[in-house]
Amino acid sequence: MSLLHQIALTKINGVGPVIARHLLNHFPDAEAIFAASRKELLTIPGIGNRLAAAILEARIFHEAENELHFIEKHRIQALFWRESQYPKRLAQCPDAPLLLYYKGNADLNTPRTISIVGTRNATAYGKSICSEFIRDLQPYGVSIISGLAYGIDSHAHRNALTCGLPTVGVLGHGLDRIYPSANREMAARMLDQGGLLTEFSSGTVPDKQNFPMRNRIIAGLADVTIVVEAAIRGGALITAEIANTYNRDVCAFPGNLHQEFSSGCNYLIKTNRAHLITHAKDLAYLMNWEIDEKNKPPxxxxxxxxxxxxxxxxxxxxxxxxxxxxxxxxxxxxxxxxxxxxxxxxxxxxxxxxxxxxxxxxxx
CATH class of the missing domain: 1.10.10.10 (Winged helix-like DNA-binding domain superfamily/Winged helix DNA-binding domain)
Known part of the structure; x- marks a missing residue:
């Protein structure tokens, strides 16, 4: 397949992952979509005049060429849905991104992958849980996914690095920047012990609407999503809800009934949206994981x-x-x-x- 055409497919105004898959069910590849005539496009259910015109617009190829030069210059991998390098867990999700941009050395298809999410306003309680939990996960040889945000996300990545576990940050912007900038040094370390992943092309800024889209990737990449500490509203609960819709397991650590940043976790547990866990062994029992002997400390x-x-x-x-x-x-x-x-x-x-x-x- 032509990578240029794959990138161009993601640039079409009004065409998201679901419509793009619909098009790929009618054509053998992205290149064939752009080679089709307007008449051919209009025979496809759901493709009207507006979308047909957007597909035939020449401007998107100029944008795609710029993006292709960027990823080649910075040695970024482009992972296209349907291809073997694409994360298998994510590929099962109905709204998985058509194209992912990835820089790093972690395997995105490791046997044991978890997502860890939580509040940006992590308390001492949440930080303590996060560090202890990840330390105790070390013998199980897991990979850790999070969103590189302030709070629990950052603590998850940082503790994974300390424990020698691969960790991947999913971004709500392009790979030409790091947000928040305070995590720049940690992100550089993650390139050597994990990676950075996004569906957004270069030049995309971290706008508010990008983060719910990012959250579905965090949920879709993992076998199970762990909510460490979260308020009743926020990105962590959105990620947990998405994981549930994907029929993936969700776990949450309980907290003080009177603490704002425990209310989300307690709600997930109370409404049977998450399994209650208190340490790594609870997760291992739920997932039927045995300790990887090569990682087991004497x-x-x-x-x-x-x-x-x-x-x-x-x-x-x-x-x-x-x-x-x-x-x-x-x-x-x-x-x-x-x-x-x-x-x-x-x-x-x-x-x-x-x-x-x-x-x-x-x-x-």
């Missing part, structure tokens, strides 16, 4: 979790079995199930063990 349980005498008995029995059902564990220990259930719950809260479907237990 550790001993006794250094991190203090177990009582009876808890140690239970722990040893589960460890020896690998995983074991509660009734078999009760039989081995010669305990009643009611006594065992209390001990198991306490150990689960401590993070020493994890429960799987069917009340089967394993070491956490």
């Amino acid at each position: 550790q001993q349980l006794s250094l991190q979790i203090s177990l009582g005498k009876t808890e140690q008995q239970v722990y040893d029995a589960i460890h020896a079995a690998g995983q074991i059902a509660i009734d078999e564990l009760a039989r081995q220990l010669q305990w009643t199930q009611s006594k065992l259930a209390i001990t198991l719950l306490e150990m689960e809260i401590k993070g020493a063990i994890a429960v799987m479907p069917g009340k089967v237990y394993r070491i956490s």
Whole structure:
């Protein structure tokens, strides 16, 4: 396919991702769309005189040529929908951008990808959750997506860099600028340990209306969207709602009932729009993730979790079995199930063990 024609397709006034896909269902590629006559275009349902005239307008090719020179000069990748390099998760979304501009070295199709979003006015509570959560995600080898904004977004990117996790910032403007400018240095680091991604061509400024469009990309790139701290209104809740419409999982950290920037998270949980999580192990359980052994730091349980005498008995029995059902564990220990259930719950809260479907237990 001609990249020039692909770029030109995104420049047509009145043609967004949905109409562009509609056109591509009638023509083999972008070049064929521009080679079509006005009469051919008007035979396509939904394409009227105005859109046909916009498609045939020569000016858009001048804009497309300028953009092509820009991406070639700055070694930016152009990822076109339908092509293998395009992010597979995002390609499944009905309103996915036709063309993405990407600069960086992170794989956009890693097995485990999460989006982290939240308020621009992050509190000490939100910052603490963000840093602890990402640190504890390190053994799972995840990639982290966010929006490079102030607040939770910035903390997510910064902590991912610290923990050696790839992190990609989705921008609401072109790759010829960084907004906010205070994140310029961090964005430069992300190019070496992640990347920057946008659907907007160079020269696009960070206008307010661009950010809801950016949010759908943040939601669409990930297996699950995590809301760390958010008010009842704002971009984080918009991203969560979009993720729900894509049938992607959403998780939220609960917060103080009287804090403005916890109200959004609490609302998502209360209305069953998000799973309640309190640490990385909750997410791993929900997503059925095992720790990637090459990322797993050497550790001993006794250094991190203090177990009582009876808890140690239970722990040893589960460890020896690998995983074991509660009734078999009760039989081995010669305990009643009611006594065992209390001990198991306490150990689960401590993070020493994890429960799987069917009340089967394993070491956490």
